Amino acid sequence: MAAGSAEVSPRRGYVDGPFGQIHYRRTGTGRPLVLVHQAAMDSRQFAAVYGLLAEAGFDAIGIDLPGFGNSDCPPFPPRVEDLAASIVAAIDALGLESFAIAGHHTGAMVATEVALALPERVQRLVLNGPMPLTDAERSAFFADKHLREKEIVPKPGGQHFAEFAAIRERLVAGSLPVETVNSYVLQAMGAPSPFWYGHNAGFQYRHEDSLPRLACPTLILTNTGDQIYEHAQRARALRPDMAYAELEGGGVDIIDQQPEAWTKTLTEFLT
Secondary structure (H helix, E strand, O other), rough: OOOOOOOOOEEHHHHHOOOEEEEEEEOOOOEEEEEEEEOOHHHHHHOOOOOHHHHEEEEEEEOOOOOOOOOOOOOOOHHHHHHHHHHHHHHHHOOOOOEEEEEOOOHHHHHHHHHHOOOOOEEEEEEEEOOOOOHHHHHHHHHOHHHHHOOOOOOHHHHHHHHHHHHHHHHOOOOOOOOHHHHHHHHHOOOOOOOHHHHHHHHHHHHHHHHHOOOEEEEEEEEOOOOOOHHHHHHHHHOOOOOEEOOOOOOOOOOHHHHHEEEEEEEHHHO
């Protein structure tokens, strides 16, 4: 099935959070499954799988992290813990007494913190792209890529759109239609927060410290073409007791590249 063929139009709404309003998308009427997107995207990241998850019996709820999508931006660069506090506020406002939660990349870190904050309510956790780091990797990011991300700002003639589109086209490597790449550009460039906020939070976070503290049933999910595939292997070594699954190929956009396989892997673990 081509990416996007199972797209539906989720119901949309807002709830109040610690930094203003939180926007969400919701599809289905089954068991609650909270979806947390990666940095530089928003809950539209899951557009290709909302319908598939609903068909599988889930109430799929994608939440825009603070400063992304249509959620208000904190007045400071947030930490992963701050982002998680907003997800907890949204979960409470939506009246979810128990639920599963899945996060992708930075969203996996946020989902980890939600699971630690609500251990009695999180039934199952999916970490799609966990990222335990070495001190050297963390330092290298802040010495180089972090500074380059701070340069992604509005420029005359919309030059920043073209520059970021080139980055996303390189990551997609022809595996998805141009319309999908355009959505990625709009999600990143249209966010209320500065571009660098998301990865700044992710690379400050110490997943290597929080992973050992998780007690709920957890799936480590990755794909062999992911930029942080190696980090998923580190997470697996840290927690060999956790369930593990990997998809072949793909990249950072695995949800659009393999929506059916991604959904099947999740639902097999969650049911």
